[in-house]
Amino acid sequence: MEKSTAALLYLSGNLFRIYVIYRFFKLFFEKAYRRNTLILAAYAAYFILNSLAFLLLESPYINLFTNLFCTFLLTYFYDARLRMRLLAVLMIYAINLTCEEIIYRISLAVNSAETLTVSIIAPNLLLLPLVLSFGKLIDLKFGQRVSFVEWICMIFVPILSIFILSFAFNGNADDTMAAIATAGLLVMNILVFHLFDHISSGYQKEYELAFQRQQNEAYENQLRLQKKADRQMEVFRHDIKNHLIALQSLAEFKDNDGLVSYINEMTTFVQKPELLIYSGNTVIDSILNIKLQQAKEMGAEISTEVNLPEQVPVSPLDLNIILANLLDNAIQALQSCSIKQLFVSVTYDKNVLYIEIENTYKEKLLTKGSKLLTTKKEKAGHGVGLSSVEQAAARYEGHVEVEHTETMFTVSVLLYCFSQQENYIIKQ
Amino acid sequence: MYRIAVCDDESTICAQIESIVLRYSEKADIAIDVPVYYSGEELYKELQRGTVFDLIFLDIELRVLNGIEVGKRIREELGNEIVQIVYISSKQGYAMDLFDVRPLHFLLKPIDEERIIGVIEKMRGLHERRSQFFKFQIGKEYYKIPLQKILYFESCGKKIHLISEDEIFEFYGKLIDVLKELDKQDFLWIHQSYIVHNLYIAKYRYESVTLINGKEFPISQPFRKEVREWLMGRRREGK
Numbered sequence: 001m002e003k004s005t006a007a008l009l010y011l012s013g014n015l016f017r018i019y020v021i022y023r024f025f026k027l028f029f030e031k032a033y034r035r036n037t038l039i040l041a042a043y044a045a046y047f048i049l050n051s052l053a054f055l056l057l058e059s060p061y062i063n064l065f066t067n068l069f070c071t072f073l074l075t076y077f078y079d080a081r082l083r084m085r086l087l088a089v090l091m092i093y094a095i096n097l098t099c100e101e102i103i104y105r106i107s108l109a110v111n112s113a114e115t116l117t118v119s120i121i122a123p124n125l126l127l128l129p130l131v132l133s134f135g136k137l138i139d140l141k142f143g144q145r146v147s148f149v150e151w152i153c154m155i156f157v158p159i160l161s162i163f164i165l166s167f168a169f170n171g172n173a174d175d176t177m178a179a180i181a182t183a184g185l186l187v188m189n190i191l192v193f194h195l196f197d198h199i200s201s202g203y204q205k206e207y208e209l210a211f212q213r214q215q216n217e218a219y220e221n222q223l224r225l226q227k228k229a230d231r232q233m234e235v236f237r238h239d240i241k242n243h244l245i246a247l248q249s250l251a252e253f254k255d256n257d258g259l260v261s262y263i264n265e266m267t268t269f270v271q272k273p274e275l276l277i278y279s280g281n282t283v284i285d286s287i288l289n290i291k292l293q294q295a296k297e298m299g300a301e302i303s304t305e306v307n308l309p310e311q312v313p314v315s316p317l318d319l320n321i322i323l324a325n326l327l328d329n330a331i332q333a334l335q336s337c338s339i340k341q342l343f344v345s346v347t348y349d350k351n352v353l354y355i356e357i358e359n360t361y362k363e364k365l366l367t368k369g370s371k372l373l374t375t376k377k378e379k380a381g382h383g384v385g386l387s388s389v390e391q392a393a394a395r396y397e398g399h400v401e402v403e404h405t406e407t408m409f410t411v412s413v414l415l416y417c418f419s420q421q422e423n424y425i426i427k428q
Numbered sequence: 429m430y431r432i433a434v435c436d437d438e439s440t441i442c443a444q445i446e447s448i449v450l451r452y453s454e455k456a457d458i459a460i461d462v463p464v465y466y467s468g469e470e471l472y473k474e475l476q477r478g479t480v481f482d483l484i485f486l487d488i489e490l491r492v493l494n495g496i497e498v499g500k501r502i503r504e505e506l507g508n509e510i511v512q513i514v515y516i517s518s519k520q521g522y523a524m525d526l527f528d529v530r531p532l533h534f535l536l537k538p539i540d541e542e543r544i545i546g547v548i549e550k551m552r553g554l555h556e557r558r559s560q561f562f563k564f565q566i567g568k569e570y571y572k573i574p575l576q577k578i579l580y581f582e583s584c585g586k587k588i589h590l591i592s593e594d595e596i597f598e599f600y601g602k603l604i605d606v607l608k609e610l611d612k613q614d615f616l617w618i619h620q621s622y623i624v625h626n627l628y629i630a631k632y633r634y635e636s637v638t639l640i641n642g643k644e645f646p647i648s649q650p651f652r653k654e655v656r657e658w659l660m661g662r663r664r665e666g667k
Contacts, residue, residue, distance in 0.1 A: 278520055278521075279520050279521065280519075280520045280521015280522060281521070307533075307534050308527075309522065309523055309524040309526065309527055310521050310522065310523055311523070311524065347663075348527055349527070349530075350530070350629060350630060350631055350632050351631040351632050351633065352632050352659060354660075354663045356663075356664075397633075397634030397635075397656075398656075399656050399657070399660065401660060412660060412663070412664065414656060414659060414660050414663070416632065416633050416634045418633070
């Protein structure tokens with residue numbers, strides 16, 4: 001193979017490897033960059049130095065040393081402690097070596113001839129899905145959804161590329177073209193994954209948007225109810241003169257019973273009948289009112305306990321996800337009950353938010369042939385929404401517990417409050 | 429004998445609550461003293477004098493010093509965590525300030541007799557638990573200290589440090605044995621070296637707790653899930 005072809009192959013492989021290191025460090029160091037432009041310059045410098053060292057010095061030991069040292073220096077562009085930096089470098093090298101070893105073994109077994117592709121390109125192509133999978137696992141931990149398609153893409157695109165590579169160099173006369181094809185394949189991998197990131201963040205945003213829309217609907221409903229209540233109050237205030245005259249005459253005639261019933265009537269009027277919840281926390285009020293209204297229309301007996309500050313350090317989006325999903329499940333369960341009871345509790349104490357939803361439900365009897373099967377806990381009200389609730393709770397290091405008796409189904413949620421900006425990994 | 433204060437600038441509300449409490453005291457056959465105050469300043473002065481209350485029904489919309497202010501002063505200036513405060517208001521929607529006073533409950537007007545009684549019973553339960561004593565031995569002397577004065581226990585080598593409101597005691601022992609003597613409803617083993625009293629915790633986080641004096645204690649990894657479950661369990665049983 002010509003030296004220029006080999007050099008081209010090496011450079012593309014190295015570039016790709018550095019791209020993978022960049023992705024790995026982005027995941028590993030949560031609070032990343034000092035300055036974005038400086039980082040790219042640093043990586044560029046790394047690439048240049050590294051490649052020069054390899055091409056000019058041709059000593060594997062110096063190569064290894066400069067590699068490790070420069071990678072370590074790169075970690076100084078991220079905010080972390082020394083041991084985290086060492087750990088990051090060690091990890092990426094360990095994974096890198098493992099990939100090289102795997103490819104080497106496979107190539108021996110398959111009797112592949114092309115050594116440069118084998119030793120440089122293929123391991124890096126294998127490195128990429130490993131690092132990306134690591135990233136997705138961290139996402140899962142933080143409650144983000146990772147679809148099956150994402151996994152398939154992440155794993156198969158690089159592996160298929162490796163297969164394609166092995167064809168590129170199989171007894172091909174035109175080495176230069178093959179080398180360019182390889183470089184192209186690597187660039188394609190990078191592009192595919194960048195594209196992929198955009199798409200998955202798009203999905204995440206769409207999901208959040210759906211809940212924002214629901215939240216907005218709830219706010220609008222809340223506003224409508226409040227306006228209605230205000231208008232009623234206005235009318236009442238206007239009529240107060242007449243009411244006072246009526247009360248005065250009842251009192252003068254010593255009609256105690258008449259007096260009491262008139263006052264009771266006034267009192268019920270003054271309450272806000274349609275605003276079932278009015279805790280002062282607009283987010284909670286809006287979601288609960290809109291959902292509890294539905295339950296009320298079904299004829300359910302509703303009791304509530306809502307006691308929390310006007311503002312809680314929990315994102316409205318997450319509150320919506322949790323309450324809307326749980327209430328939807330509860331309402332669905334209530335539909336098939338004769339006795340409909342719903343209890344909702346949202347309370348706050350010492351930085352912890354507690355949510356509890358309790359509802360009656362009917363254990364559906366399933367038949368299989370002539371046998372009667374009773375529902376498992378999973379089917380009775382354990383809708384799809386519950387996993388969203390668990391994910392939302394996980395974002396606050398919280399917990400969801402589901403219990404049931406023969407007649408009542410209870411879901412309890414605990415959240416440790418904190419504002420998300422402090423602790424969530426900032427995905428860029 | 430319990431002392432339950434009622435503080436509201438509307439004398440009708442005060443009379444209403446007073447009569448509910450007195451009726452309860454007759455029915456439950458326990459002695460309850462129910463002093464009434466029509467302003468936050470009056471109540472505060474009484475507390476400053478050292479009068480001990482078990483429970484205070486405190487209106488928020490008071491004229492000069494509002495209920496939340498009074499509550500804050502009780503907790504911060506007087507350093508009193510033990511007296512239970514139940515807020516009463518005609519409206520809802522308060523800021524975090526109210527919750528920083530760590531009230532026992534929040535009741536809306538019009539006054540509901542059942543809720544008042546519920547709160548009194550809760551207070552009694554807490555009071556009974558907290559007036560139990562923790563007994564320990566230093567050398568040949570025996571000591572006992574009411575649980576409500578204990579902030580936390582810390583283990584240092586073979587000794588245990590008992591940190592209370594006024595002083596620190598040192599005695600030989602192991603935390604595991606200390607835990608056996610304590611009511612798990614109120615004391616929490618959060619770390620190999622710490623047992624903390626829930627009464628004096630101001631904030632819970634998954635990885636740590638902060639006491640009312642600002643001191644932060646880490647919750648070690650193996651204890652975190654347990655602490656969380658404990659919090660959920662207490663919540664379900666109604667604190």
